[in-house]
Amino acid sequence: MARTRLYRNGVLEAEDFPPEEISAHLRDDALTVWLDLGAPTEADLALIASELGLHELAVEDAVHSRQRPKLDRYDTHNYLTAYSVALDPATGQLTTAELGMFVTDRAVVTVRPGGGFDIDAVMRRWDELSHLAKNGVGFLLHGLLDYVVDTHFTAVQSLDDLIEELEDTVFDEKASAPESQRRALALRKSLVTLRRVVLPMREVVNTLLRREDNAIDQAMVPYFQDVFDHVLRASEWTESLRDLVTTIRETQLSIQGNRLNLIMKKVTGWAAIIAVPTAITGFYGQNIPYPGLGQPWGFWVSAGSILLVGGGLYALFKHRDWL
Incomplete structure (x- = not known):
C-alpha cells in the first residue's frame, strides 16, 4: 500500500x-x-x-x-x-x-x-x-x-x-x-x-x-x-x-599447520622408540643360533638392550622437545 x-x-x-x-x-x-x-x-x-x-x-x-x-x-x-x-x-x-x-x-x-x-x-x-x-x-x-x-x-x-x-x-x-x-x-x-x-x-x-x-x-x-x-x-x-x-x-x-607438525613430530618420535624393541626382538627371533640362545642371560641382554636404547631415545627426544 x-x-x-x-x-x-x-x-x-x-x-x-x-x-x-x-x-x-x-x-x-x-x-x-x-x-x-x-x-x-x-x-x-x-x-x-x-x-x-x-x-x-x-x-x-x-x-x-x-x-x-x-x-x-x-x-x-x-x-x-x-x-x-x-x-x-x-x-x-x-x-x-x-x-x-x-x-x-x-x-x-x-x-x-x-x-x-x-x-x-x-x-x-x-x-x-x-x-x-x-x-x-x-x-x-x-x-x-x-x-x-x-x-x-x-x-x-x-x-x-x-x-x-x-x-x-x-x-x-x-x-x-x-x-x-x-x-x-x-x-x-x-x-x-x-x-x-x-x-x-x-x-x-x-x-x-x-x-x-x-x-x-x-x-x-x-x-x-x-x-x-x-x-x-x-x-x-x-x-x-x-x-x-x-x-x-x-x-x-x-x-x-603447526599443530599438525607437532603431532607428526611426536608420532615419528614414538615410532622411532617402538622400532628399537621391534628390531631387537626381531633379531632374536631368527631361526639360527645366536649369542644367549636357550640361556637366561640371553633374555636379560635383549630386555636390557630394549630398555636402554628405548630409554635413551626417549630422553634424547624429550630433551630436544620432540615429544
Whole structure:
C-alpha cells in the first residue's frame, strides 16, 4: 500500500492521501511531497513516471532490483539506490534491504523491492528532525540517507565486536577449530557484502554535496557532511576489519599447520622408540643360533638392550622437545 506525506512550508499538512493527487499538489510551489510505493508493479511505476516525468532508464532500474548503490542524474530528477543492512549476531550473517529514490525539486518517491527496508524508522527520524522540514526535498533525502548510513555503522560496530570475540578463540586450545573457521568465513562473507554497499555510498553522498548540482539547500549541507563523515568512517572501518579477518584466517591455518607438525613430530618420535624393541626382538627371533640362545642371560641382554636404547631415545627426544 502506498504511503504519502505532504509538507507545506516545513509543516506536515497531510498523510496517506491518494497518490493520484500528487500532480495536483505539486502545482503549489509551497508544497513538498513524499510517496512510498513499497514493492510497486510496473503499472504503478508507469503511472508515477507519467505524473512526475521520470526518465525511462530510472524507471527500469527501479523495476529491476539488485542495483549497485549509485546516483544517476537526469534533466528533471535524480535517481538514487542505497541499501540498509542488518546483522544477526548469532550467525554473523548480514542481510540487505534495497531502497530506490526518485528525487525531483519538490518530490521524493521511494521504492522498496522486497519490502525489507524499514521505512517506519525513517519516518520517525523525520518527525524527530521536523525543524528541518522547511528545507523541502533535502530534508527528506537526508533522513533516508542518514538512516541507511546509520545501519551501516551499526553493522560494522557489531562485526567489530564479533571479530574481537573470534580473536580470543584463535589461541584457545579448548575452542572448536571447525566452529572457529566457520565463524571466520561467515564474518568475512558479511564484510564482503557490507563493503559492496558501503564503499559506493562515498561517491553518492559526495556527489550530492557538490554545490554545482544544487541537489540540496545550503542549510542542509552540514547535515549531509555529517552523513558523509559517517560513510567514510564506516567504509574505512569495513576495510580494516576485512584485513583483520583475513589475518585471523591465516593465523588459524598457521596454527593448524603447526599443530599438525607437532603431532607428526611426536608420532615419528614414538615410532622411532617402538622400532628399537621391534628390531631387537626381531633379531632374536631368527631361526639360527645366536649369542644367549636357550640361556637366561640371553633374555636379560635383549630386555636390557630394549630398555636402554628405548630409554635413551626417549630422553634424547624429550630433551630436544620432540615429544
